[in-house]
């Protein structure tokens with residue numbers, strides 16, 4: 612019989628007997644465990660989607676398996692202001708617009724399909740999803756990807772970028788798209804545990820802004836140039852913010868009923884603060900962001916939705932999320948999730964129509 616040593620580990624585990632694996636049984640068992648996690652993910656995925664699984668879906672689901680190769684490396688060092696890798700203030704190029712092809716040629720070799728990154732030299736403490744609500748901002752998206760991939764990789768993070776695009780031309784619903792991103796990213800990668808909800812037009816300007824969850828929710832984009840480099844108001848939670856999976860579950864995610872501009876960030880701010888959590892921030896001299904130019908959306912009166920929202924927390928959110936997924940694509944630099952939202956249905960569900 613061929614020696615297991617000469618076989619790939621997985622083939623070894625799947626061969627008729629484990630005996631020849633000798634000292635490698637533990638590794639074999641670990642691999643089998645990872646395989647079973649993957650199969651559960653496949654099962655979950657099949658239940659959660661209308662479309663049949665494609666090859667790209669399978670590749671996506673293999674993401675957690677990649678972790679098996681990282682068992683023996685040391686944990687990634689906590690990066691702080693003193694780390695030589697992190698230089699403090701950084702520039703952002705918002706003037707030149709790259710083509711997607713040149714970005715892919717430059718960035719894709721370090722990424723897995725779907726824009727996933729796994730550090731090679733250390734075991735990351737979190738698995739992070741950067742969720743970006745999106746529609747009609749292609750120029751911003753290209754500049755965002757050019758800035759964010761190197762930024763996140765300098766922090767040695769395991770991450771994926773998930774672009775959640777709203778189909779059609781109905782009123783944009785940023786918060787519902789965040790819930791979709793959270794749900795779909797977890798279906799693809801059940802081991803994700805830290806979620807960063809990020810506007811596509813915001814670029815961090817300091818390497819010390821760590822994109823890694825802690826014990827409290829973090830409002831990242833505290834100091835934005837177009838907002839006069841000051842925190843606009845104490846409870847602000849819009850722009851870029853970060854929550855663990857447990858925190859998201861605790862507050863039932865975002866509200867789904869905020870169609871059109873504004874209010875959804877304040878509703879989320881209330882959700883976390885009313886669940887014994889405290890919004891934290893980096894110092895203003897670190898939490899610096901630039902916002903790319905865009906036309907201002909029309910403001911809406913959100914007073915009533917916000918006040919009533921306080922009663923809706925546990926009936927309006929992840930547990931009432933409804934959407935139709937029209938596309939799931941593994942692009943080289945990001946995972947694209949396109950969804951159609953039925954505004955009438957969402958509002959009727961909450962007794963708002």
Ligand code: UD2
Nearest residue numbers: 744745746748783785810811812849850872873874876908
């Ligand atoms: C502020 C908040 C934002 C959100 C919004 C109100 C900050 C820095 N930003 O952003 O988080 O609370 O107010 O809803 O506090 N988007 C598209 N296509 C659209 C419209 C929006 O892709 O047609 C996405 C995109 O990621 C954008 C984000 O939604 O960055 C927020 O929309 P915005 O940039 O138009 O709103 P803004 O800057 O007033």
Ligand code: MN
Nearest residue numbers: 810812902905
């Ligand atoms: Mn904006």
